[in-house]
Amino acid sequence: MTKRTRRTFSPAFRLEAAQLVVDQNYSVKQADEARMEQAAISWLANEKRLNEWSITLDCQPDVECYSQHRIHKKSGHHVQFSSVDFQGILTVENPDTFFKKYREGFGRAKAMGCGLMMIRPA
Structure with a gap:
């Protein structure tokens, strides 16, 4: 039997996603997409990577x-x-x-x- 691992999200990630749902009336799916988009942009804009x-x-x-x-x-x-x-x-x-x-x-x-x-x- 293979062990399944669940993706884990940092407390900060969860908090920001929850704030999008509560404060800006995002759906859970919209909040997830917005956070993933921001994570992708942060990955690309990493100063070390750009250098x-x-x-x-x-x-x-x-x-x-x-x-x-x-x-x-x-x-x-x-x-x-x-x-x-x-x-x-x-x-x-x-x-x-x-x-x-x-x-x-x-x-x-x-x-x-x-x-x-x-x-x-x-």
Whole structure:
């Protein structure tokens, strides 16, 4: 029998979600989506990550799509990950560093087809 683990949320996360429901009349689903969107933006806007990628965000990006995926492997194990589609404008600070990272991919779920970035001149 495999042990199931439940996702745990910090007390701060729970409090902020509850405040959206109580104070702003969000549904529980809307509050969950709003908090997940903010978590995705915080992940992308992490200063250490931006420095590693050699980019700066010109404005806060829009979250176009947030998806959670669960893959069942033949071994019986499950792989779970999330993917986010962002849209926004960024500035490349060091092209050599950025394109090296661009070739490697971004984030931890590259093996699952994530970590891609479409770029075009503004």
